[in-house]
Every structure is written in structure tokens, then in C-alpha cells.
Amino acid sequence: MTSTSFRTDVAIIGAGPVGLFAIFECGMLGMASHVIDVLDVAGGQCTALYPEKPIYDIPGFPQILGGELIDRLQTQAALFHPVYHLGQQVIELKRLPTDRWFLGTSAGVGIDAAVVILAAGVGSFGPNxxxxxxxxxxxxxxxxxxxxxxxxxxxxxxxxxxxxxxxxxxxxxxxxxxxxxxxxxxxxxxxxxxxxxxxxxxxxxxxxxxxxxxxxxxxxxxxxxxxxxxxxxxxxxxxxxxxxxxxxxxxxxxxGLSQDLGPIARWGLNLYRNHVAIDPSTCSAGSAGVFAIGDIASYPGKLKLILTGFAEAATAAHAAHPVVHPGEALHFEYSTTKGVPAAS
Missing domain, CATH: 3.50.50.60 (FAD/NAD(P)-binding domain)
Structure with missing residues (x-):
């Protein structure tokens, strides 16, 4: 039973680096996001496992600490005023008669979303x-x-x-x-x-x-x-x-980590060896309006890199746009042309 309800364009499950960048990509296309994560802070494994460990393969940064990368991604995402629901797990995902999606969390939060982007990494995790x-x-x-x-x-x-x-x-x-x-x-x-x-x-x-x-x-x-x-x-x-x-x-x-998809395994997605099989051209997870990006997403030739997840976030956002804004033409623009909202 939900005690608090929200309505949004996009519900992003997972507040790791790929989920945070998905906020930005969706925002650039005029879509608002709510973000849910079982951890009580954003950042996923970067925050929980290696906040002070250097990462060397982020374009433009010869070296950046995991925690610093998360700080920068949150600053970038903040331009589009995302709503975070941290310290709670999505335990229910179901299709509504309106062809939208309902997400129910372990904290009693209900979210009505046109699109769901699954950026859950390895699911819930803990040490072996x-x-x-x-x-x-x-x-x-x-x-x-x-x-x-x-x-x-x-x-x-x-x-x-x-x-x-x-x-x-x-x-x-x-x-x-x-x-x-x-x-x-x-x-x-x-x-x-x-x-x-x-x-x-x-x-x-x-x-x-x-x-x-x-x-x-x-x-x-x-x-x-x-x-x-x-x-x-x-x-x-x-x-x-x-x-x-x-x-x-x-x-x-x-x-290493013990990994558990938890409720995700019961949502009728294209599961393959504890991953979600997607169409890499759209990141569709097999159900209309549901996309998967980052480490949880699988397809032939997939490279499990943060930068791969960033590209998938952009792909999913563009594929989500006609679902959120049906009938509205999307004219591709580079950020150098379009710009970003002024910080407020």
C-alpha cells in the first residue's frame, strides 16, 4: 500500500553513475525524472565501494576519484531538478490501464511514470x-x-x-x-x-x-x-x-560481490544470466516503455564500462522521447547548439 504518490515522465531505477547521467540526457529532451535507489546515497558502487579509488577511463579526465565523478554527475543532473527516493527498493512494477507504469517502493512511495529506465547495475549487492x-x-x-x-x-x-x-x-x-x-x-x-x-x-x-x-x-x-x-x-x-x-x-x-536482482527478476523482462537482454539500438528491455542501461543491460559485444553506460543512457533517452511526448517531433541537436538550462 502506498502512502505517497508522484507522477513523472521517467522513473529511473538506480542512482549510480549511469542512472545519474540518464537524468541529464532525459532532461535535455524535456523529460523530468524521479530516481529510486536502495542505497541511502547516490552513486552506486562508486560511492559504496570505491569513492577514493581513481578511475582512468572517463573521457576528459586522465584520473578522477569515484566520489568526485559522482559529485560532478549530480551537479550536471541538478540542472533538471530530479527527485530522489533513496534508501528504498522498487518492489512492484506493473503496467497501468493508461499504458503508463506504476512503481511501488519498500518505503510506501508510488510513482506513476510514462517510461522506466532500469539502471540498477548488478542489482542489490554485498560482499562475499x-x-x-x-x-x-x-x-x-x-x-x-x-x-x-x-x-x-x-x-x-x-x-x-x-x-x-x-x-x-x-x-x-x-x-x-x-x-x-x-x-x-x-x-x-x-x-x-x-x-x-x-x-x-x-x-x-x-x-x-x-x-x-x-x-x-x-x-x-x-x-x-x-x-x-x-x-x-x-x-x-x-x-x-x-x-x-x-x-x-x-x-x-x-x-567480489554477491549479486541479487531481487524483485527485478519477477518483472517479466528479457532476463539472461542475471542480466536484462536489450535491443542495443533502443535499449528496450522487451516491454513497451521499459529500457535497461549500464551493467544490468546485456547484448552481444557489450563492454561493461561506465562510458558504455553513458552512451546507453543517451540512446534510451532518445528512444523514450516518443513514448513520453507522442506525436511531438524530436529534432536532434548537439548540446553546443542547444545549451543547458541556467543553474538555479
Missing amino acids: RPPLAHIQHFEQQPAGSGVQYLVRRRDDYRDRRVVIAGGGDSAVDWAVSLAEIAASVAVVHRRDKFRAAPDSVQKLRRLAAAGTIELVVPFQLAGLEGEGKQLTGVVVRDLDGQTRTLAADVLLPFF
Whole structure:
């Protein structure tokens, strides 16, 4: 049952970078947006997982932090006065007799929209926790101590003894970054081969050769030690069953995310391996007026990059225009010609 109702042109599910850019693209075509996200802040994974991690493949920015990218996208989107519904999940999506769409959220909000743009990334997500006894005892500690699954502020780890577990991009990139400020950094991985970008792995190995980082390979996590809720050591085990303890103030296990489409899986969309199959020429998700963009969208040759999602946001907005404004001609214009509204 809804307690608050809204009517809008476009409902965007997901306030990550692609969802935020969709606000701008829709606004440029005269369409107003309401945005819903299960997180209590905008930004998706950029905010939740790597706000202080540099991103290198955003056009025009040789390097930009995840959090800064979100700030800039929100400033750009603010020109069109979007309405955000954060900290709530869309639990109902149904077609109305008017050929519009109704979205109901977990907070009792109802939204009547002509078009739905699904920019939900990987759906709801959370960390894959290592199977260690009493690990929850060391969770929910202040940043820079205990067991943490993401780094929000790099400086929280200054002068801390850091143990990182994993062999992917997050593990390698944060090991390289935190080595500059931490008291010590040890990287635990089950083998001596890492799955991160080659350049990042080269940096990791150079720091290891210099003694700045300790590579603990081939080892796996075996246990945790502490005093009260204060973590003091991480126990690791090699392939022969031999154990050793690494002094630690904080453990950062980077074993990827558990992903859950949640209610999205029940909406009758073109699902394929936990993604929504779309027509890349329109980003249509198989139901009239429903589009999917960003990481959740799938088609042959799709590249999972933020810049790909940005292009899909523009495609979806143009395809949505005749649904929102039937019979109204859309004359393509570059932003350099059309301009943008004055900030207010």
C-alpha cells in the first residue's frame, strides 16, 4: 500500500553513475525524472565501494576519484531538478490501464511514470564474506580496524597494519594505494598469479621487491585473532597446512560481490544470466516503455564500462522521447547548439 504518490515522465531505477547521467540526457529532451535507489546515497558502487579509488577511463579526465565523478554527475543532473527516493527498493512494477507504469517502493512511495529506465547495475549487492569462525565479531568496527569490506576514506588506514586478501583488481589496487600510507601491507592470495590489470600487478610486484608490501602466497585465510573486538592478527594457511599469523589492525577481504536482482527478476523482462537482454539500438528491455542501461543491460559485444553506460543512457533517452511526448517531433541537436538550462 502506498502512502505517497508522484507522477513523472521517467522513473529511473538506480542512482549510480549511469542512472545519474540518464537524468541529464532525459532532461535535455524535456523529460523530468524521479530516481529510486536502495542505497541511502547516490552513486552506486562508486560511492559504496570505491569513492577514493581513481578511475582512468572517463573521457576528459586522465584520473578522477569515484566520489568526485559522482559529485560532478549530480551537479550536471541538478540542472533538471530530479527527485530522489533513496534508501528504498522498487518492489512492484506493473503496467497501468493508461499504458503508463506504476512503481511501488519498500518505503510506501508510488510513482506513476510514462517510461522506466532500469539502471540498477548488478542489482542489490554485498560482499562475499570469507568463511572464518567468529568473523562477525570483528565486523562493524570503525574504518581502519577490524574486518572491512570496502575502503571509503583512504586516510583511515594511515599508520595501520593492513592485511588484504584476494587477487583481483580491488585487492591489488588498494594494496598499491595503501602502501603509501599504511604502517604495513600484506597481500594474501592462494596463488602467485593475480587477476588484476597487468600494470597494477607490475606495481604490486615492484613494491614487494622493495619490501614495501609483503606477498603472502600461496596462502589462504584460516582464522582471526584479537583482544575483545580489536583485531590483532590474521592467521593464514599454506597448501601443506602450515599456519602463520600476520600482525594486523584491519583485514580487507576482497572476494567480489554477491549479486541479487531481487524483485527485478519477477518483472517479466528479457532476463539472461542475471542480466536484462536489450535491443542495443533502443535499449528496450522487451516491454513497451521499459529500457535497461549500464551493467544490468546485456547484448552481444557489450563492454561493461561506465562510458558504455553513458552512451546507453543517451540512446534510451532518445528512444523514450516518443513514448513520453507522442506525436511531438524530436529534432536532434548537439548540446553546443542547444545549451543547458541556467543553474538555479
